[in-house]
Structure formats: C-alpha cells, structure tokens
C-alpha cells in the first residue's frame with residue numbers, strides 16, 4: 001500500500017471492485033496521481049494567507065484534474081471521487097480541481113466566452129456564484145437584483161449575501177431578473193466597476209472569503225448573459241446544481257473519511273504505545289458504524305453524479321436528496337468520531353475540530369436541507 005495515497009487505498013479501492021465496475025484501472029491510476037500530487041502541493045504551498053495557499057494549490061492542481069474525456073457517467077463519478085480525495089485532506093480544498101461554479105459558463109456561455117473561461121479555469125482561475133439575497137436563499141424566485149438593457153449589453157443592480165469565494169473569485173455568476181421579470185444568469189468580472197465586496201467572518205469554511213457582493217450599475221457586455229435552449233437562469237441554476245450537489249456530498253464525505261482515518265490512527269497509536277490498554281467496545285462500534293455510513297453515502301453521491309451526467313429524469317431529485325443526506329451523514333459521523341480522541345481534537349489547529357466547523361457551513365451552503373428535502377417530497381407527491 002502506498003503511504004502517499006491513504007484515501008485511494010483506504011476508501012476508494014475497497015469499493016471499486018464491488019460497486020464500480022465501470023471505473024477502469026486507468027481512472028483509479030488518475031485518482032492516485034491526483035492524490036499524490038495534492039499531498040505534495042500541500043507541502044509546498046508557501047507561506048501566504050490561507051486563501052493564497054488554496055489558490056496556489058488550485059493553480060498547481062488545475063492541469064492535473066481528471067480527464068473530461070470518456071463516458072459521461074464515468075467522468076462524473078471520477079469527478080466526485082476526486083472531490084472525495086480533496087475533502088479528505090481539508091474541506092477548504094473543495095475547489096482544488098474542476099471548474100466548480102465555472103461549469104455554468106462552460107455550458108451556457110457564447111463560444112468566445114466559453115473559450116476564454118476554459119483557458120482561465122484550466123489555469124486555476126476561480127468562479128463564484130451569487131444567488132442568495134437578504135429575503136432568504138431558499139427562495140430564488142423572489143430575488144430582487146435587476147438587469148436593464150444597455151446600448152449593447154446589460155446594466156446590473158443588486159446585493160447578494162453569504163457569497164463564498166468572495167475575495168478570491170475572478171468572476172461571479174450572478175442571478176438577477178431581466179425587464180420581463182425572468183431570472184437570468186450573468187457573468188460578472190470581479191474587478192468590474194460597480195462591484196464591491198464586503199467580507200464577513202464565518203465560523204467555518206474560512207479558507208475562502210465569504211460575505212456580501214454589492215452590484216451598483218455594473219455594465220456588462222451582451223455576451224455576459226448565459227443561455228440555455230428553452231430556458232432561463234432558473235433552469236441554468238437547477239441544471240448546475242444537479243451536477244454540483246452530488247459533488248458537494250462527495251467532498252463532505254471525504255472530510256468525514258479524513259476524520260475517521262485520523263481518529264483510527266490516533267487510537268492505533270495510543271494502544272500500540274500502551275497509552276490505552278485496549279480500545280473500548282463503544283469506540284469500536286462508532287468506528288464501524290461511521291465507516292459504513294460514509295461508504296454507503298459515497299455510493300449514493302457517485303450514483304447521483306452519474307445520473308446527472310447521463311441525463312436521467314431522476315437526476316434532479318437524486319442531487320437534492322443526496323446533498324442533504326451526504327452532508328448530514330458526514331456531519332453526524334464527525335460529531336460521533338471527534339470525542340473518541342478527546343480534547344486534543346478541540347484545539348484550534350486540530351483538523352478534526354476544523355472539519356466539524358467546516359461541515360457545519362455545508363449544512364447551509366449549496367442548498368439548505370429542509371428546503372431541498374421538501375422540494376424532493378413535493379416532486380415525489382406530484383409525480384406518483
């Protein structure tokens with residue numbers, strides 16, 4: 001077993017043969033190289049602020065992202081597993097590989113804007129999403145940000161809150177209403193005149209900046225507006241999150257797996273050095289239960305990612321349910337595992353304490369769970 005790939009060898013390889021026959025050996029090799037490169041990049045990321053280091057890691061890792069060629073379901077599964085690998089090391093590494101919210105630009109922009117952003121994302125540039133407003137992020141249809149026609153483009157006004165990647169993103173996909181009251185998605189360069197950013201201090205997920213994005217008479221070119229056949233910004237939002245939410249679940253589960261691995265090795269070290277005479281049965285039960293919880297939820301997240309990539313009618317429902325289930329499973333597992341190492345896990349510099357706080361943020365970000373599950377229930381009741 002390679003000591004440089006604890007996630008691959010401890011968590012992914014054991015599932016592959018039984019559950020993922022579609023994942024060829026070559027893809028596993030890609031994930032192994034990604035993990036090795038990531039652990040090296042983390043060692044050499046420099047001395048800057050946390051977000052400078054995260055951006056530096058993203059820039060190093062961007063060219064090593066898993067290939068987008070191949071059967072879409074397999075590509076999506078590998079993307080989710082790459083997220084799981086990054087999450088194992090640190091939930092703040094959730095933007096290490098892949099286009100993230102930039103995926104909306106790659107799928108819905110004009111060919112020239114898409115070409116520009118393919119290049120920029122491949123070089124490690126970052127795109128944020130700005131949808132939430134003060135009335136509540138769970139009610140997208142009530143947004144008040146406004147677009148007005150300009151001579152050859154658009155003008156944008158509004159205020160978005162709780163925006164992640166606030167200070168690091170090079171552009172935001174902003175959701176606003178057009179003069180016909182339809183929700184649209186527009187690409188707003190972070191340095192455009194009229195864009196102002198006001199960071200807040202989060203209690204977790206503090207790697208990227210987070211806070212308020214003010215948009216005052218921002219001038220945008222005509223090609224800033226994203227389009228999708230037969231739809232508008234609401235459809236772009238839904239399609240994007242059908243792919244993004246399984247990814248979030250996989251990353252969160254990776255973080256819980258990281259805590260599991262650290263707790264396990266701490267207990268092993270304590271028994272082998274005689275600090276603990278033996279591991280108590282209740283601790284063994286917690287290790288067993290959380291391992292099963294994380295693995296089964298990961299199976300669900302990978303399945304949801306594949307359903308979206310394959311255009312399944314079930315994709316939207318699976319993505320919403322999976323985000324809630326995966327993040328809650330990860331959060332609960334960490335709550336149960338953390339006490340097994342005692343107060344040392346409560347230190348500010350403990351990765352276990354950090355994982356606990358970070359996973360708390362994901363209970364809200366990318367869809368608050370009661371709203372997601374309520375909408376799943378509504379879909380089920382109206383279609384069966």
Ligand SMILES: Cc1cc2nc3c(=O)[nH]c(=O)nc-3n(C[C@H](O)[C@H](O)[C@H](O)COP(=O)(O)OP(=O)(O)OC[C@H]3O[C@@H](n4cnc5c(N)ncnc54)[C@H](O)[C@@H]3O)c2cc1C
Pocket residue numbers: 128129130131132133134135136137138139160161162163164165202205210361362364365366367368370371
């Ligand atoms: C760490 C973090 C990162 C984030 N990153 C981003 C980002 O990058 N971009 C972005 O746009 N947003 C971001 N958000 C915001 C996130 O998407 C929202 O927090 C989420 O959508 C919920 O919105 P809200 O917090 O405004 O809560 P609300 O929508 O106000 O919901 C709060 C509660 O009220 C409930 N509720 C809603 N309507 C009713 C009703 N009629 N009656 C009773 N209860 C109701 C909801 O179901 C929920 O339980 C982030 C948040 C966090 C914490």
